Amino acid sequence: MTKSAHETTTGQGGETHQQASGDTRVLTTNHGMPISDNQNSLKSGARGPTLLEDFVLREKIFHFDHERIPERIVHARGTGAHGVFEATDDISDLTRAAVFTKGEKTEVFVRFSTVAGGAGSVDTPRDVRGFAVKFYTREGNWDLVGNNIPVFFIQDAIKFPDLVHAVKMEADRGYPQAGSAHDTFWDWASLMPESTHMLMWAMSDRTLPRSLRMIEGFGVHTFKMVNAAGKASFVKFHWKPKLGIQSTIWDEALKLQAADNDYHRRDLFEAIDGGDFPEWELGIQVFDQEFADAQPYDVLDATKLIPEEDVPVRIIGTMTLNRNVDNFFAETEQVAFLPTNIVPGIDFSNDPLLQGRLFSYLDTQKSRLGTTNFHQIPVNAPRCPFGNFQRDGMMQTMVPKGRANYEPNSLAEHGEEAGPRESAAKGFATTNLASGPDEQGDKLRVRAELFADHYSQARLFYRSQTENEQAHIASSFVFELSKVADLDQVPARMVANLRNVDEDLAKRVADGLNIELPAKAEAARKPVDMKPSDKLSIHKNMKATLKGRKVGVLIADGTDAGELDTLTKAIENAGAIVFVVAPKVGGAKLSDGKLRKADGQLAGSPSQLFDAVAIVLSDDGTKMLLKEGAAVQFAMDAFGHLKAIGHSKAAKPLLDKAGVEPDAGVTGTGDDFIKAAATRFYDREPGVRMLA
Numbered sequence: 001m002t003k004s005a006h007e008t009t010t011g012q013g014g015e016t017h018q019q020a021s022g023d024t025r026v027l028t029t030n031h032g033m034p035i036s037d038n039q040n041s042l043k044s045g046a047r048g049p050t051l052l053e054d055f056v057l058r059e060k061i062f063h064f065d066h067e068r069i070p071e072r073i074v075h076a077r078g079t080g081a082h083g084v085f086e087a088t089d090d091i092s093d094l095t096r097a098a099v100f101t102k103g104e105k106t107e108v109f110v111r112f113s114t115v116a117g118g119a120g121s122v123d124t125p126r127d128v129r130g131f132a133v134k135f136y137t138r139e140g141n142w143d144l145v146g147n148n149i150p151v152f153f154i155q156d157a158i159k160f161p162d163l164v165h166a167v168k169m170e171a172d173r174g175y176p177q178a179g180s181a182h183d184t185f186w187d188w189a190s191l192m193p194e195s196t197h198m199l200m201w202a203m204s205d206r207t208l209p210r211s212l213r214m215i216e217g218f219g220v221h222t223f224k225m226v227n228a229a230g231k232a233s234f235v236k237f238h239w240k241p242k243l244g245i246q247s248t249i250w251d252e253a254l255k256l257q258a259a260d261n262d263y264h265r266r267d268l269f270e271a272i273d274g275g276d277f278p279e280w281e282l283g284i285q286v287f288d289q290e291f292a293d294a295q296p297y298d299v300l301d302a303t304k305l306i307p308e309e310d311v312p313v314r315i316i317g318t319m320t321l322n323r324n325v326d327n328f329f330a331e332t333e334q335v336a337f338l339p340t341n342i343v344p345g346i347d348f349s350n351d352p353l354l355q356g357r358l359f360s361y362l363d364t365q366k367s368r369l370g371t372t373n374f375h376q377i378p379v380n381a382p383r384c385p386f387g388n389f390q391r392d393g394m395m396q397t398m399v400p401k402g403r404a405n406y407e408p409n410s411l412a413e414h415g416e417e418a419g420p421r422e423s424a425a426k427g428f429a430t431t432n433l434a435s436g437p438d439e440q441g442d443k444l445r446v447r448a449e450l451f452a453d454h455y456s457q458a459r460l461f462y463r464s465q466t467e468n469e470q471a472h473i474a475s476s477f478v479f480e481l482s483k484v485a486d487l488d489q490v491p492a493r494m495v496a497n498l499r500n501v502d503e504d505l506a507k508r509v510a511d512g513l514n515i516e517l518p519a520k521a522e523a524a525r526k527p528v529d530m531k532p533s534d535k536l537s538i539h540k541n542m543k544a545t546l547k548g549r550k551v552g553v554l555i556a557d558g559t560d561a562g563e564l565d566t567l568t569k570a571i572e573n574a575g576a577i578v579f580v581v582a583p584k585v586g587g588a589k590l591s592d593g594k595l596r597k598a599d600g601q602l603a604g605s606p607s608q609l610f611d612a613v614a615i616v617l618s619d620d621g622t623k624m625l626l627k628e629g630a631a632v633q634f635a636m637d638a639f640g641h642l643k644a645i646g647h648s649k650a651a652k653p654l655l656d657k658a659g660v661e662p663d664a665g666v667t668g669t670g671d672d673f674i675k676a677a678a679t680r681f682y683d684r685e686p687g688v689r690m691l692a
């Protein structure tokens with residue numbers, strides 16, 4: 001149902017209340033009084049002063065003045081959507097959580113985010129993406145607040161404020177916004193060897209997603225699952241996108257920032273709006289104490305992952321995002337995720353990063369949303385019945401009846417409503433399964449022994465990448481470190497750390513910066529060689545598909561109508577969206593004399609917005625566009641960003657001018673293009689840019 005502006009939604013059930021006036025068409029004050037004039041303030045004479053008496057003006061401006069709430073200290077820029085999770089496998093041997101009953105469907109709300117930038121920053125910086133899912137289960141809300149990278153920068157929550165201060169805009173100058181390529185971040189990172197593994201991921205194409213629909217998600221920490229008999233197992237959570245993982249490349253991401261600040265949120269919104277619902281599979285890695293004890297890393301250390309080759313990911317459900325929010329502020333901005341939102345059958349581990357998070361998120365919601373009653377905001381409220389004896393507070397919207405606001409009470413004996421009671425059988429119970437030695441004992445400000453290995457998995461990650469991906473990582477380090485003013489100290493310190501990861505990588509970065517190779521940093525614990533894991537590479541796991549993709553088709557006056565028609569049908573049949581670009585947005589007059597409307601004007605629709613492009617022009621159209629820089633750039637960037645370019649024969653001079661050289665990705669406009677458009681041509685890269 002589409003709600004009109006004058007309706008308000010309140011309460012847990014999301015029911016719609018009509019205004020007190022009884023007439024839903026009449027604009028009213030917040031207190032229901034019908035307003036006769038909402039455009040002119042009350043004045044003493046037509047040119048006289050505005051009167052204090054004007055409560056309509058006062059209420060409107062008062063409310064407006066307070067429209068903003070503090071943005072999230074991290075993950076401020078985000079976008080959300082509703083959906084459903086369906087459990088597809090019987091895992092009652094592992095957990096008693098109702099959400100995992102085979103066939104059970106649970107409503108979800110997901111918020112994706114960047115980490116460092118403010119709410120008004122861009123969608124495509126090099127940054128980690130938040131992947132936070134709220135499951136409204138029948139046993140209460142379960143929030144799986146993860147990222148698109150399976151490890152984290154630090155091992156202990158006490159370091160988080162330092163990490164965040166270092167990466168966000170610098171304190172004195174207020175820039176740079178939304179990026180890690182600056183002094184304070186690399187100063188901190190080069191002094192923090194435990195961040196090295198995460199840095200490898202951050203410098204890889206993982207932080208340049210093509211679409212939020214094409215990212216993986218990870219719970220990061222080790223959690224526990226507990227079955228009905230109380231038996232606990234360790235688990236790691238994974239989200240796998242059905243569209244496959246797909247990233248852009250750095251030059252493309254930079255240009256995307258200029259072409260469309262909102263690239264990712266628009267992409268997600270439009271896909272859902274168009275009925276192309278993004279889907280992920282939820283998988284778990286399950287292991288026991290014996291496995292944990294045998295690994296060269298600590299499973300409680302959030303800077304480590306468990307290779308999928310060692311513990312395969314078992315798929316247990318599917319999530320489909322099928323509904324956009326009705327109101328960005330009410331839902332996406334006000335949604336409050338809490339790692340402490342857990343349900344019976346799932347439990348925490350002693351990961352010291354997770355333990356710190358269990359404190360942090362509740363605090364932050366009170367500061368952001370201003371009240372302890374933030375759980376009553378519709379997007380946060382459980383869908384199952386809930387109740388306790390917590391009462392009152394700012395913005396209380398529930399109206400509990402009767403006197404029962406304490407326990408124990410015996411009010412029921414007098415026939416009064418006595419309120420809810422705890423249930424040992426149904427309730428959450430903390431498991432006492434320890435994951436190894438030292439989980440209890442003396443009070444110490446220390447970390448467990450294996451946490452001192454900072455490099456083995458950074459090496460594992462690097463060595464699991466394709467040659468091209470390794471070159472991207474080396475080039476990202478060079479780019480980011482070249483933005484550091486203190487060239488003498490910081491980059492050298494970073495490269496000294498990288499020598500513990502991989503000598504070749506360290507050399508490439510030093511070369512790229514043109515600095516001397518520094519002495520190797522001393523490692524707190526000698527790294528070990530782990531077996532490379534193909535699953536850590538994007539390129540080794542990419543799907544050749546046009547599903548969920550967008551193809552830009554450049555046309556102009558004179559374009560062959562038949563060729564265009566056949567091509568667009570073929571693209572659509574392959575599952576992609578066709579976006580027609582023309583010099584004028586009103587369209588182009590095709591060979592059949594008919595006007596073909598464009599979806600975007602050439603100057604505002606550069607090729608970085610598309611996964612592949614086709615250039616369908618007549619001789620005259622080509623002649624005209626040879627004089628249009630945006631058209632030449634369209635082809636040049638598509639080529640430089642390693643995309644397929646399909647073209648009509650007549651368009652060849654435009655491609656020549658753009659420096660497009662023939663290769664497997666440069667095709668005609670027939671089937672060869674449809675096949676090529678499903679992939680990218682990474683082999684082309686050494687010919688178009690110098691990588692480290």
Ligand code: HDE
Pocket residue numbers: 072073074075078111112113129130131132145146147152156157158160218219220221302335336337353354356357360361362364365
């Ligand atoms: Fe967060 N994090 N975080 N974080 N985090 C927040 O909570 C924090 C960490 C993650 O879309 C804040 O509501 C601490 C790891 C996501 O609303 C805050 C530590 C992971 C989101 C906070 C971490 C995350 C947040 C800011 C170290 C991946 C966005 C606003 C112990 C597993 C959720 C808010 C959304 C948000 C604290 C580390 C993911 C301040 C103290 C590790 C996806 O509470």
